[in-house]
Amino acid sequence: MKEKHPVLFKLWQLAVVALLNLLIITLALSGGATALSKMGSTGSEVRQIQTRLKNWGYYTGSVDGIYGTKTKNAVIAFQKKNGLTPDGVAGPATLKAIGIASSSSSGSAAGGYSTNDYNLLARLISAEARGEPYVGQVAVGAVVLNRVAHTSFPNSISGVIYQSGAFTCLSDGQFWKTVADSAYKAARDAMNGWDPSGGAIYYYNPATAKSKWIFSRPVITTIGKHRFCL
16 A cells, blocks of 8 residues: 655644644634624623613613624723723623623523522512503513612612612512512513613602602603602
8 A cells, every 4th residue: 555645644634733723713712702792793682781771871872682883882981980991892790790691601591690580580570560560560670670780789689689678578578479470571571671660770659658758769750550760
């Protein structure tokens, strides 16, 4: 049998090694892409970013789930305001500051949140907004998420919900009642970026509210029996 030419065999080996290295680099880059949103990204995570930055005045475009120039500039403005590297890329640190769990998180239920967060938010919605219009239930869930993203409140769903005196349902026992099916759906919609409250961080029923302070808050919208305010 004729022997292989040593020079050609060496070139073949080098070519194979180069192709393998290229494949490894490509897989590494594609694997990291799910951990951030950047120019050209699309999907629910981008819509969440746009929704929150729009509510806070950083973003003026439409919530279309497309990471374009306006979204990038809004992210840069947010990053500068919050002491983050202003690169216009919504990586894990920026997403955390915005109040959105990275899409690479495990055990997610909706919008990158954990299943525990989802169940907890649904329980809160059911207790606080039972009997309210569906859009009002979503709005209550959105208020919780807006508080998570706000510097004046705890930075987790459980922290916001269990904050002392934050929600009456924890003191009157409503929180521990059976969760309504609609509350689960409302929690999912809120986690996926729908905010009918318009960025509110408070809400109250004027017929039952006893605090004079809450009546002084600027009202954004009224849904059912609740007024949503800043």
